[in-house]
Amino acid sequence: MKILLAVDGSKHSLAAADFLIKRAGWARDALEVELVTVHLPVPAVGRMGVGPSKANLQKYYTEEGEAMLAPAKKKLAAAKIAHQAKVLVGPIAETMVKHANAAGCDMICIGTRGMTAAANVLLGSTATKVLHLSAIPVLVVK
Numbered sequence: 001m002k003i004l005l006a007v008d009g010s011k012h013s014l015a016a017a018d019f020l021i022k023r024a025g026w027a028r029d030a031l032e033v034e035l036v037t038v039h040l041p042v043p044a045v046g047r048m049g050v051g052p053s054k055a056n057l058q059k060y061y062t063e064e065g066e067a068m069l070a071p072a073k074k075k076l077a078a079a080k081i082a083h084q085a086k087v088l089v090g091p092i093a094e095t096m097v098k099h100a101n102a103a104g105c106d107m108i109c110i111g112t113r114g115m116t117a118a119a120n121v122l123l124g125s126t127a128t129k130v131l132h133l134s135a136i137p138v139l140v141v142k
Helices: 011-022 054-078 092-102 117-123 126-133
Strands: 002-006 032-039 082-089 107-111 138-141
Touching: 002 011, 002 092, 011 054, 011 107, 011 138, 032 054, 032 092, 054 082, 082 092, 092 107, 092 126, 107 126, 126 138
Parallel strands: 002 032, 002 107, 032 082, 107 138
Antiparallel strands: none
């Protein structure tokens, strides 16, 4: 079973990692985790001819992404769960679902902040958007 585990370094996303690790034995086949974090693109400055170079932007995405992935990578390694870690750039929910499909994942596991339904209507939620976009099962861990 291949599961996309989405993390952002928050305690809520690490709760999803802990949940997955504790229930790894549920999988009939060996569990494989596609560990991802998605970074929103830095907005373009326009035609002013200023701003960071592509190399500097890539370095920024990589450094920030690795910092967000590090705690979950450590937990998965300690639990001896095979995983591939990736830093993705794009609109968060859309990029996550697209990558899960391209990687052949059987499920997406994502944490949530546990907002009330009323707050989700007003503020939106990455987890809610993933639920709406994904054709594969989504496990939301509160």
